[in-house]
Amino acid sequence: MDRDFARLLMSTAQVIIKILDPHGRILRFNPFTEELSGYRLEEMRGRDWFTAFLPAHERERMQQLFARCLRGQAVGAFTGTMLTRTGVARAIDWRATAVADRGGVAAGVLLIGKDITQRVQAERELYELNKIAQQRERLADVGAIAAQIVHDVGNPLAALSMQAQLIRRRAREHPEQPVGAVLKSAEQMVLELRRLESLIREFMNFAREQRLHLRTIDLARFLTEVAALWQQVAFARRIDLTFDSPGLALSVRADEEKIHRVLDNLIKNAVEAIGEGPGRIGISARPCSGGRIRISVTDSGPGIPKDVEVFRLFESTKADGSGLGLAVARQIVLAHGGSIFFEPASPCGTVFHIELPMEGPAAANAAAPLPAVTNS
Numbered sequence: 001m002d003r004d005f006a007r008l009l010m011s012t013a014q015v016i017i018k019i020l021d022p023h024g025r026i027l028r029f030n031p032f033t034e035e036l037s038g039y040r041l042e043e044m045r046g047r048d049w050f051t052a053f054l055p056a057h058e059r060e061r062m063q064q065l066f067a068r069c070l071r072g073q074a075v076g077a078f079t080g081t082m083l084t085r086t087g088v089a090r091a092i093d094w095r096a097t098a099v100a101d102r103g104g105v106a107a108g109v110l111l112i113g114k115d116i117t118q119r120v121q122a123e124r125e126l127y128e129l130n131k132i133a134q135q136r137e138r139l140a141d142v143g144a145i146a147a148q149i150v151h152d153v154g155n156p157l158a159a160l161s162m163q164a165q166l167i168r169r170r171a172r173e174h175p176e177q178p179v180g181a182v183l184k185s186a187e188q189m190v191l192e193l194r195r196l197e198s199l200i201r202e203f204m205n206f207a208r209e210q211r212l213h214l215r216t217i218d219l220a221r222f223l224t225e226v227a228a229l230w231q232q233v234a235f236a237r238r239i240d241l242t243f244d245s246p247g248l249a250l251s252v253r254a255d256e257e258k259i260h261r262v263l264d265n266l267i268k269n270a271v272e273a274i275g276e277g278p279g280r281i282g283i284s285a286r287p288c289s290g291g292r293i294r295i296s297v298t299d300s301g302p303g304i305p306k307d308v309e310v311f312r313l314f315e316s317t318k319a320d321g322s323g324l325g326l327a328v329a330r331q332i333v334l335a336h337g338g339s340i341f342f343e344p345a346s347p348c349g350t351v352f353h354i355e356l357p358m359e360g361p362a363a364a365n366a367a368a369p370l371p372a373v374t375n376s
């Protein structure tokens with residue numbers, strides 16, 4: 001009965017079933033494997049599975065998993081590539097189990113594989129579509145920026161021109177007077193120039209495509225550093241700024257400089273919301289569902305003003321705000337495959353959360369020809 005059942009399963013199951021001997025040579029596989037791979041069992045029996053079916057770069061890893069499985073160690077599920085007769089790479093979700101003979105001696109390994117090529121391709125296409133949508137959104141925003149630039153750069157330029165004319169007139173009227181007489185105008189010019197510089201820097205940050213330089217960031221170290229950089233500004237305004245999870249043992253694959261910029265924007269907004277203080281800003285991080293981490297910045301300010309669409313380009317309630325801070329932050333977080341949102345804090349103020357995939361954006365996978373072998 002058991003034998004009949006096993007035979008039935010072998011011949012009808014729509015999954016790859018393979019039995020390898022302890023050296024990794026093919027003993028058997030089912031008709032579904034023949035159909036998927038284009039190889040017949042007769043011609044492959046006794047052949048080395050690793051060289052016959054796997055791309056060279058995956059062999060060593062699979063051999064290690066195979067050896068572990070033979071020793072009776074758990075290997076869990078893992079994803080890999082199987083090459084067909086015509087050289088097509090299929091993405092396979094594998095499960096491996098050691099098979100023992102009647103005496104309990106390891107007689108080989110049973111491999112069960114599910115073909116997930118379509119799912120992987122669909123995920124990749126979705127990722128590409130999202131990327132295109134993001135690029136479109138960015139282009140539309142860049143257009144809006146061009147219009148705004150004329151407006152925003154125009155005012156400081158007019159002020160600069162006025163001050164320069166004033167200096168020239170004074171110098172012409174009173175050539176004997178020391179340069180000190182034009183100090184005030186010169187200082188104002190410097191201020192306006194600084195504002196222009198920072199405005200243009202932000203515009204460029206936004207207009208530039210988000211190319212990510214990914215590396216593994218130790219969150220405790222990173223957030224301690226970010227908090228330390230804001231300590232002086234906070235202290236001057238009687239704001240108690242703390243990183244609340246220093247014992248955190250978490251890391252995330254991301255572009256450190258860009259995520260730093262996101263946090264700078266959030267903390268700057270928190271400081272500006274609190275104003276002259278006293279107040280409190282808390283930075284914290286924790287793991288959350290779906291393999292993501294959440295970093296939060298909480299302030300004790302007055303909360304988000306009504307009817308303000310904080311993430312919209314140029315949305316600002318501040319006299320000297322460009323309204324780019326959160327638009328830039330959102331763009332960076334989206335490029336990482338993450339999300340950014342806010343909620344009221346208790347008892348007052350606002351908390352901004354950013355969530356990022358711990359393993360980095362899907363780009364890491366999409367760049368590879370097919371998924372690398374991962375042991376999950």
Ligand SMILES: Nc1ncnc2c1ncn2[C@@H]1O[C@H](COP(=O)(O)OP(=O)(O)OP(=O)(O)O)[C@@H](O)[C@H]1O
Nearest residue numbers: 269270273303304310316317321322323324325326
């Ligand atoms: N923590 C916060 N508390 C209260 N309001 C906030 C907070 N963060 C943002 N906002 C509101 O959202 C608006 C948009 O913020 P954003 O950072 O995009 O621009 P900005 O701070 O006004 O200018 P910029 O960041 O370019 O200097 C702010 O003007 C403010 O009204």
Ligand SMILES: [Mg+2]
Nearest residue numbers: 265269325326
């Ligand atoms: Mg801001």
